[in-house]
Amino acid sequence: MSQSAVRVWRKQQQDKKKLGQSGMIRSWTEVFVSPPKFDSITPYTVVLVELDSKELVYGQLVDFETDDRRIGKKVTAVFRKIGDVGDEDVVEYGVKFKPSK
Amino acid sequence: MKNQNAIIGYYSTKFGELWDKTLDDLIMDAFQGILQEVKLEASAIDAVFLGNMLGGVVEENLLLSAHVSELTGIHVPVYRVEAACASGGLAFQSADDYLNSHPDSTVMVLGAEKMTDIGAGEITKSLAAAASVDEQAAGLTFPGVYAILAQIYLDKYGYNEEHLASISVKNHAHGVLNEKAHFRRYVTIDNVLESPYVAYPLKVLDSSPISDGAATVILTNKKEHIASSKAVSILASEVATDSISIAKRKNLDSLEATVIAAEKAFKKAGIGRQDVHVMEVHDCFSIAEILALEDLGFWEKGKGGQLAKEMVTSRESGSNLIVNTSGGLKAAGHPVGGTGIKQIGEIYLQLTGQAGERQVKNLQFGLTHNVGGSGGVAVVSILGV
Numbered sequence: 001m002s003q004s005a006v007r008v009w010r011k012q013q014q015d016k017k018k019l020g021q022s023g024m025i026r027s028w029t030e031v032f033v034s035p036p037k038f039d040s041i042t043p044y045t046v047v048l049v050e051l052d053s054k055e056l057v058y059g060q061l062v063d064f065e066t067d068d069r070r071i072g073k074k075v076t077a078v079f080r081k082i083g084d085v086g087d088e089d090v091v092e093y094g095v096k097f098k099p100s101k
Numbered sequence: 102m103k104n105q106n107a108i109i110g111y112y113s114t115k116f117g118e119l120w121d122k123t124l125d126d127l128i129m130d131a132f133q134g135i136l137q138e139v140k141l142e143a144s145a146i147d148a149v150f151l152g153n154m155l156g157g158v159v160e161e162n163l164l165l166s167a168h169v170s171e172l173t174g175i176h177v178p179v180y181r182v183e184a185a186c187a188s189g190g191l192a193f194q195s196a197d198d199y200l201n202s203h204p205d206s207t208v209m210v211l212g213a214e215k216m217t218d219i220g221a222g223e224i225t226k227s228l229a230a231a232a233s234v235d236e237q238a239a240g241l242t243f244p245g246v247y248a249i250l251a252q253i254y255l256d257k258y259g260y261n262e263e264h265l266a267s268i269s270v271k272n273h274a275h276g277v278l279n280e281k282a283h284f285r286r287y288v289t290i291d292n293v294l295e296s297p298y299v300a301y302p303l304k305v306l307d308s309s310p311i312s313d314g315a316a317t318v319i320l321t322n323k324k325e326h327i328a329s330s331k332a333v334s335i336l337a338s339e340v341a342t343d344s345i346s347i348a349k350r351k352n353l354d355s356l357e358a359t360v361i362a363a364e365k366a367f368k369k370a371g372i373g374r375q376d377v378h379v380m381e382v383h384d385c386f387s388i389a390e391i392l393a394l395e396d397l398g399f400w401e402k403g404k405g406g407q408l409a410k411e412m413v414t415s416r417e418s419g420s421n422l423i424v425n426t427s428g429g430l431k432a433a434g435h436p437v438g439g440t441g442i443k444q445i446g447e448i449y450l451q452l453t454g455q456a457g458e459r460q461v462k463n464l465q466f467g468l469t470h471n472v473g474g475s476g477g478v479a480v481v482s483i484l485g486v
Contacts, residue, residue, distance in 0.1 A: 011238065027256075027353070029248035030301040031240060035226035038240045043298075046241045048249050048348060056348035058239035071256050083240065094238070 008092045015094045018077045022100055023051035025073045028061065037083040047097055049075055063098040074100040106200045108318050108484070109330035110139035111446035116314035116434030117283040124153075124160050124215035127436075129172045131211050131315035139319050139330065145207055146319075148199060149179040152192035152212035153438035158227045159215055169211075185231035186385060188212060189316070189441025190471025190480030194338040197482075200322050207323055212443070213315035214436035224311055228437075231474040233346030244308055244386065246347060246475040248300035251388035253353045255302065260406030262302050266293035268387040269306050269431050271415045276428020278459040283312045283434025307387040312434030316442035318449065331453040336370035336466070338482040339363075345477045354403075356476030359396035363470075363481045367398070370483040372466055374398055377483070378421050379451050379461045381444035383472040384429040393470055394424070397481070416459065426451065426459045441471035445482060452486045 027048045034042040045061040047069075061069060062080060080096040112134035114127055122130070128151075136143060149169055157163045166179035182192040189212030196210045216224060228243040229236070236246055255261060270290055276282040288306055296306040320335070321327060341361035344350055350357065367373065374397075382397070384390035391405035399422065400408055408414075414424035427433040427447040430440055448467035450456040464486070471480045 027249045027252040029241075029245050029252060029303075030298065031242055031245045031248075032298045032300065033221055033225055033244070034240060034242060035229060035237075036222045037226075039222065044240060046239050046245055046249070058235050058241055058348060060239055071252065082238070 004088065005090050008090055012094065018057060018095045019079060020077060021051050021053070022074060022076045023049040025071055025075060026050045026056065027071060028069055037086065040084050045069060047075065049097055060096045061098070062096045068099040076100045106197050106320055106322050106335045107327045107332040108335065108445065108449050109321055109326055109332050110135060110319045111317070111449045112138045113281050113316040113443055113446055114314050115281050116312045116436055116439070118217045119313040120217065122215070122313060124156055124162065124213060125168055125172055127213045127215060127313060127315040128169060128211060131213060131317040132173055135209065135317040135319060141319070143173055143175050146175060146177060146209050147203065147206040148177050148208045150192040150196040150208060150210045151179055151181045152188035152210070152441060153181060153214060154183055154185050154188045155214060155216065155227055155437065158230070159219055184478045185473035186383070186435070186437045187441055187471045187473030187478045187480050188438040190444070190469070190482070191340060191441070191473070191478060193318070193441060193445055193482065194340050194480050196320050197335050197338045200320060205323055207319060207321040207326060209317060209319055210442060211315065211317040212439040212441055214438040215313050216311045216436060217313050235346055235348065242300060244300040244303050247386040247388055248303045250347065250353060250392070250475065251302055251386070254388060254391070257354055258403045258406055262294060263290060264406035264410045265302070265307055265387040266290050267409045267412055268384060268390045269293050271412050272384060272425050272429040272431040275416060275426050275459065276432025279428050279433055282428045282432050283310055284428070284432045303386050303388070309385045309430035309435035312436045314434055314436035314439045316439045316446055318442060318445055331455070333449050333452045333484050333486055336372070336483045336485045337366040338480065339365040339369065340478065340480045341365070342478055343476055345474060347475055356392055356396050356472065356479060358476050358479035359393060359470065359472065359481070362479045363397045366481040366483050372483065376466050377468050378423065378464055379426060379448065380422070380424050380468040380470065381427060381429070381447050382424055382470040384425060384431050385435060385472070389472065390424070390429065397470060423461050426456065426461060441480065444469040444471055448484050452484060
């Protein structure tokens with residue numbers, strides 16, 4: 001699918017609301033077989049996070065030690081580059097999660 | 102035989118890596134195979150329901166209705182039904198519903214999928230299209246979504262990867278007896294545990310394969326066809342939906358669409374769980390069969406891990422409920438549009454005593470359970486003789 005700049009922009013209108021929010025890992029997985037967009041970072045960890053607002057959201061987990069990757073761990077939403085650039089050379093930024101201090 | 106919709110025949114191609122076959126070839130093989138099986142001419146078919154998910158992606162072919170017409174020379178309506186991995190089941194449910202408003206009619210339900218023409222990354226991306234936008238954006242693949250569900254289940258009820266592995270061991274043992282199955286070999290618990298991860302904690306041998314294949318059944322409400330054939334009654338075929346994203350659901354240790362579809366189906370069929378002794382359930386991943394048995398109402402919630410490990414639904418168990426005699430999606434293969442029809446077909450063969458070496462004895466009722474996405478669509482059908 002095209003990684004159009006407009007699609008990325010539209011998504012960022014939602015993503016920026018999550019920035020800085022904290023929550024708790026409800027579940028996680030490490031993905032070993034991925035779509036081409038994520039080839040350069042595979043394997044990577046995806047978490048399902050329950051934000052303090054109770055909303056459930058997804059994101060990749062970054063800057064973590066093995067012990068941090070568990071159900072119940074507190075995490076914070078941070079600003080990161082998402083995936084590789086596609087045919088349009090659009091660099092996509094969005095939200096990932098890192099363990100809270 | 103009661104005066105209602107009935108299945109009067111089943112045909113399936115081999116499931117597997119069929120490198121010499123296109124999607125059109127698979128559709129044609131199934132179309133010709135079933136007409137030969139039930140000894141009907143193409144002109145006897147009043148409509149076709151075609152289950153297919155990925156024709157538009159893998160082969161960049163849409164308007165499959167016209168493909169069917171060109172291949173077979175028929176000009177009747179062909180309805181293409183897409184519900185991801187439940188495309189076949191939903192095509193069947195739609196056909197059953199169609200017959201309710203079309204007396205004296207005969208229809209074909211054909212599920213077909215061509216999957217092996219593209220690489221692992223591309224097919225992973227294609228299948229992930231049946232996950233939500235947010236799931237895809239986080240790099241969550243289809244196995245990844247089920248892995249998220251598996252982690253929650255294992256954590257909540259205190260099970261581990263070995264409990265999951267038992268499902269694959271059982272279904273591979275069943276698949277050995279199915280001449281149409283993608284895999285006809287036994288696997289051990291250790292084989293499963295030592296296979297590479299796809300999405301932790303799910304491994305290659307927890308996962309159904311990427312398969313090519315097609316399966317088809319003929320449905321009719323014409324009394325003369327029902328009387329002259331080995332017929333199986335459709336007691337119920339019910340569908341339920343749920344949000345595409347698991348993050349929007351109330352419960353994460355259960356697929357609510359399965360719960361709702363099953364309740365509706367048992368109510369309509371007028372039988373109880375104890376009357377069902379053979380079932381085909383949707384085991385796209387090992388965790389999915391455990392959730393299925395619980396959500397269909399056969400196992401108490403949270404007990405599934407232990408019961409899976411005890412392999413209480415194995416042919417060898419001697420129990421009164423045998424699950425996935427075809428080998429399930431795991432061993433029989435999972436050409437996604439074809440799977441729901443293969444499930445119906447397997448129960449048809451069982452109820453008419455045509456299941457050969459894998460025949461379960463003394464059957465009156467059987468059930469099929471087909472899931473699209475991570476539980477966004479569930480179809481539960483109950484058949485009887």
